Amino acid sequence: MDKSWMPMAKTPDGRLSRPYIEGVNTFINFARSVLDLSGNIPCPCIHCVNCYQQSLQIVRIHLCHRGIMQSYVNCYNHGEPRVLNENIHDNEMSDGDHMGGIDALVGDRIRGEPRNATEDEEVRHFDKLEEDAKRELYPGCTDYNILKFVIEMLNVKVMTNLSNKGLDMMLELLTKVLPKDNLVPRSTYEAKKILRDLGMSYEHIDACKNDCALFWKENENLDKCPVCETPRYKDTRAQGKKIPHKVLRYFPLTPRLRRLYMSGQRAKDMRWYINKRVDDGIMRHPADSEEWKEFDLQHPDFALEPRNVRLGLATDGFNPFGNMNNNYSMWPVILIPYNLPPWLVMKEPYFMLSLLIPGPHQPGNEIDTYLKPLVDELKELWEEGVEIYDAYSKEHFQMRATLLWTIHDYPGFGNVSGWRTKGYHSCYTCNDEPYSEALESKIGFINHRAYLPMEHRWRHSQLHNGLSEKRKRSLELQVGKIQEQLDRMPNIILGKHPSTKKRQLIGEPNWSKVSILYKLPYWKNKKLKHNIDVMHVEKNISESIYGTLLGIEGRNKDTDKARIDLQNMNFRHTLHLKQRSDGSYDKPRAFFSLSPNERDGFYDFLKSIKYPDGYAANISRY
Structure with a gap:
């Protein structure tokens, strides 16, 4: 397939030229051979980077509007056959601005030798990118490598509200001041491209200021919220680039899962729970839990592939400015891969930031609006999966992923689950038969001894309310009962706009919405959906x-x-x-x-x- 049109994507004029448009059309026709069941193909634009399946029309729009990623020399994802033992020389590529990732930054300055395309070229290429990112910033520098320098410079840019032009000027000055042969990025674009090719990029998605909807997918080209009709941008009359009221940062999950299997050791660790875990009835790992085992019984086809990923989701609000007098709350959404062994699973390097929900106020029930991109990707990873190369077994396999449960404090549990955590029915386990009563200035839950074993000595102690407790209740809430209550829920319209709030209703006994997580095919049959963060309780x-x-x-x-x-x-x-x-x-x-x-x-x-x-x-x- 002719690729001479690809370098024209560098400039807007080039993307509007006839040769480039004809090249895009030829590429689209060539890629029809890899259409999935929904009629979509991987989009190779500089934002989607083959991580998102899009329709042919959307791919054509993205390539003409954004341009194709210049590192996509061999179009394996779109039907081009793999060629073994093919010598690909760096000097056959275009200049530094057109080359992908670290290639764009250092090129022949670091390597100088040809790169062989073998069966595991994808892994070797990523290893090379990672190796290059860890190179010293200049000869003799021990404090900074390229990756650390890029991250800290971008952090300075954010904390000081520095413009792209200001950072470009600073990088240019550092290039001249530091010793020769330094590897300082020449521009903000090059710095961000390093992170993007390492799978550390993210996607900007504009959001309604009232948290009603995202300007994403079918709403991507709208200038007003489809729910409350609030303008998308702060100043609609401004010339040039318009500034949205709110921006959601979405970090795609698939590239991060792909990265886990690009390391032979990590790919081996992802099988630890099935190969080396001792099942002796003692809980040392989530795989020892009843919920994990119950899920395997319900979905044996998923359990047959031990490399399929089980995830936990955690979210909470924090003040990013460190000043508690500043009323601002930003909500990160973190994913944890539970396949890893217990000494790795809760380590910071394996926490995957998925969403960064903007403030200044907490999203509340409207967190479902911001969870849509993640839920859509989780649904796709469950139903279709994604082809990934396993560096340990040196083979490709179809990886799927599932969300096992969520973890929050109690207010966060109410936001994600849809169960109101206030009032006489605030106990989720009690459901429609609460053990609550009115006390002085508060509601008290003082009869929960009914959940203790019948022989427990606290049942007969009169220190709690002066009475012995003879009732017996189960801690297990029936899945069918919850589903019946949610089926009776009225249509809830999300959003903080006054006109939206007036139309909201509360379902019985204490539901405020049906969580967006119920769009996942397996979610409604799970017994354990949500966990309370033990740190907050303790x-x-x-x-x-x-x-x-x-x-x-x-x-x-x-x-x-x-x-x-x-x-x-x-x-x-x-x-x-x-x-x-x-x-x-x-x-x-x-x-x-x-x-x-x-x-x-x-x-x-x-x-x-x-x-x-x-x-x-x-x-x-x-």
């Missing part, structure tokens, strides 16, 4: 216990209202408030609390312990 309960024992202001749960609740329940009379003759109340000391002298002695003990930096300062605040 932290909050521990703070409450120690705050009550030590009488810490703001963390003490032994309040006057709690004593009134005991009086209303008519038990633990020694702790009731005693009214004085002048109308005030005397609060009897509880047996579990420390006196002021005992508390001061406890503080002195804590301060005498040698802690890592920062912990002693936290203790002194109390």
